[in-house]
Amino acid sequence: MIEIEGVARTFPGARGRSPTRALEPVRLSVARNDFVTILGPSGCGKSTLLRIVAGLDEATEGQVRLPSGPVTGPGPDRGMVFQSYTLFPWLTVAENIAFGLREKRMPKAERAEIVAFYVDKVGLRGFEGHHPRQLSGGMQQRVAIARALANDPAVLLLDEPFGALDNQTRSLMQELLLKIWEDDRKTVLFVTHDIEEAIFLGSRCVVMTARPGRVKADIPIGLPHPRLYKLKTAPEFMALKERLTEEIREEAIKAA
Amino acid sequence: MKARRARALRARTTAMTAPTAPRSALRRAMRPLRPASPAMRVGLGLAFFVLFVALWALATFGGLVSPFFLADPFTMLQEGWLLFTRFGFIGDIGITVWRVFGGFILAGLVAVPLGILMGAYKPVEAFLEPFVSFARYLPASAFIPLLILWAGIGETQKLLVIFIGAVFQIILMVAGAVGGTRRDLVEAAYTLGATDGGVVRRVLIPAAAPQIAEILRLVLGWAWTYVIVAELIGSSAGIGHMIVDSQALLNTGQIIFGIIVIGVIGLISDTAFKALNRRLFAWSLA
Ligand SMILES: Nc1ncnc2c1ncn2[C@@H]1O[C@H](COP(=O)(O)OP(=O)(O)OP(=O)(O)O)[C@@H](O)[C@H]1O
Ligand SMILES: [Mg+2]
Numbered sequence: 001m002i003e004i005e006g007v008a009r010t011f012p013g014a015r016g017r018s019p020t021r022a023l024e025p026v027r028l029s030v031a032r033n034d035f036v037t038i039l040g041p042s043g044c045g046k047s048t049l050l051r052i053v054a055g056l057d058e059a060t061e062g063q064v065r066l067p068s069g070p071v072t073g074p075g076p077d078r079g080m081v082f083q084s085y086t087l088f089p090w091l092t093v094a095e096n097i098a099f100g101l102r103e104k105r106m107p108k109a110e111r112a113e114i115v116a117f118y119v120d121k122v123g124l125r126g127f128e129g130h131h132p133r134q135l136s137g138g139m140q141q142r143v144a145i146a147r148a149l150a151n152d153p154a155v156l157l158l159d160e161p162f163g164a165l166d167n168q169t170r171s172l173m174q175e176l177l178l179k180i181w182e183d184d185r186k187t188v189l190f191v192t193h194d195i196e197e198a199i200f201l202g203s204r205c206v207v208m209t210a211r212p213g214r215v216k217a218d219i220p221i222g223l224p225h226p227r228l229y230k231l232k233t234a235p236e237f238m239a240l241k242e243r244l245t246e247e248i249r250e251e252a253i254k255a256a
Numbered sequence: 257m258k259a260r261r262a263r264a265l266r267a268r269t270t271a272m273t274a275p276t277a278p279r280s281a282l283r284r285a286m287r288p289l290r291p292a293s294p295a296m297r298v299g300l301g302l303a304f305f306v307l308f309v310a311l312w313a314l315a316t317f318g319g320l321v322s323p324f325f326l327a328d329p330f331t332m333l334q335e336g337w338l339l340f341t342r343f344g345f346i347g348d349i350g351i352t353v354w355r356v357f358g359g360f361i362l363a364g365l366v367a368v369p370l371g372i373l374m375g376a377y378k379p380v381e382a383f384l385e386p387f388v389s390f391a392r393y394l395p396a397s398a399f400i401p402l403l404i405l406w407a408g409i410g411e412t413q414k415l416l417v418i419f420i421g422a423v424f425q426i427i428l429m430v431a432g433a434v435g436g437t438r439r440d441l442v443e444a445a446y447t448l449g450a451t452d453g454g455v456v457r458r459v460l461i462p463a464a465a466p467q468i469a470e471i472l473r474l475v476l477g478w479a480w481t482y483v484i485v486a487e488l489i490g491s492s493a494g495i496g497h498m499i500v501d502s503q504a505l506l507n508t509g510q511i512i513f514g515i516i517v518i519g520v521i522g523l524i525s526d527t528a529f530k531a532l533n534r535r536l537f538a539w540s541l542a
Pocket of ligand 1: 002011012020021040041042043044045046047048049083193211
């Protein structure tokens with residue numbers, strides 16, 4: 001579904017400073033309906049890689065290939081949820097979710113139906129008319145997920161969407177996202193630096209090295225679906241967690 | 257030694273209980289960035305006006321300033337009454353207001369779209385920005401002699417003075433506001449399938465709209481200065497014209513009354529504008 005073919009990125013140095021190598025060539029193949037989590041220490045180029053797949057940034061080497069051809073720019077076939085809160089503050093929850101549908105010139109009645117479906121799905125019924133500033137961080141990210149899903153993208157890209165949330169909210173959001181994925185199995189690329197999150201959500205976890213980022217390990221997560229939060233204390237989960245902790249610890253030491 | 261320690265201890269305990277002491281009301285009100293209650297805001301705001309008029313009355317009634325140079329508040333009010341009842345001042349006010357809004361609206365109609373284009377499309381900005389930055393520093397009042405030559409002393413000339421004074425400022429500030437739109441919102445729109453035109457219409461313009469409204473409010477304030485200058489030179493009606501006439505008659509009461517009327521109208525239009533912006537862009541308020 002997504003072929004990342006030797007994608008590397010170097011940022012030019014500002015005013016005489018030496019350029020920053022953010023990504024070493026990365027090769028990664030994501031199958032349809034796969035949920036791949038990308039785990040790496042801060043600053044290793046996770047966001048950069050995801051932005052290149054989204055078409056928001058350009059690779060200095062290599063390319064990203066989709067069934068429709070190589071990525072040349074952003075498009076509605078790849079929905080994205082950002083690390084920062086990016087709801088349009090002048091639109092209500094419902095209008096935010098309908099943003100992509102309006103861009104497609106979908107008739108109003110059809111739009112309303114889809115919006116209602118996703119509002120329900122992310123548990124925000126009753127908040128349709130609220131503006132983003134009236135919502136908590138967790139609610140805002142739920143709207144952001146609904147907004148991306150409403151467009152029915154072939155691929156969903158998530159960049160630490162729960163990074164700014166407290167632990168309890170984060171757990172609930174993970175369960176919500178997992179449930180959404182179990183329902184319709186979209187192809188997902190999910191960036192995180194949280195090991196538990198990477199295991200709990202993913203069907204496969206890609207570990208990246210410290211900057212410049214490379215793929216260090218590619219570990220299948222064979223835990224059965226549907227997954228419940230209790231899984232986080234199961235022995236299989238613990239074994240995976242231990243293994244990933246080792247992998248990521250080496251890198252974190254390098255990055256620090 | 258012992259006494260000193262006891263005093264120090266007492267000082268510390270009073271410092272700890274200070275927030276409940278009566279003297280602390282002022283201290284608490286004067287905390288940096290602490291909001292004032294609405295009643296306090298209105299009261300203090302009015303208090304300064306009262307203080308101002310009191311000082312003025314003291315200077316004039318107390319004989320510190322000759323009435324030849326500065327009329328006292330009562331004379332000013334009397335002259336003001338005469339202006340309305342005998343000299344048709346309401347007509348002057350009407351003409352000045354229409355000039356301000358006419359010139360301002362014309363400038364807005366030209367400048368806001370241009371500013372949006374400049375903010376959104378960098379080649380347009382590269383093309384126009386240097387010239388507009390230069391033109392912005394040309395004083396509108398210096399154009400008055402030239403404009404009189406071109407357009408006579410009629411309404412066109414007055415509107416043009418305000419237009420020139422406002423248009424370049426609005427263009428630059430609107431371009432800045434649009435250009436400063438959060439990049440992540442633009443990127444989010446692209447990942448949702450927005451076209452380039454869609455990003456301008458559905459992200460850049462709404463995101464910058466509250467700032468654009470504030471810019472217009474600011475520039476409307478400046479337009480009042482330009483209109484009076486335009487009316488001081490070559491005009492047969494308007495508040496500025498009345499002020500020049502009164503100067504010839506050495507009537508400082510009327511001059512001051514005219515100035516105060518300008519202030520009051522400015523305050524009213526500014527408050528209305530602010531209230532409108534707040535209603536329209538409630539989403540942008542923290
Ligand atoms: N626009 C840019 N210009 C210059 N350097 C950049 C730019 N964007 C990112 N970088 C550099 O690239 C490296 C990787 O950044 P990136 O944002 O991809 O990291 P990340 O893995 O997402 O980190 P985090 O977990 O903290 O979000 C960083 O060291 C950063 O300094
Ligand atoms: Mg990041």
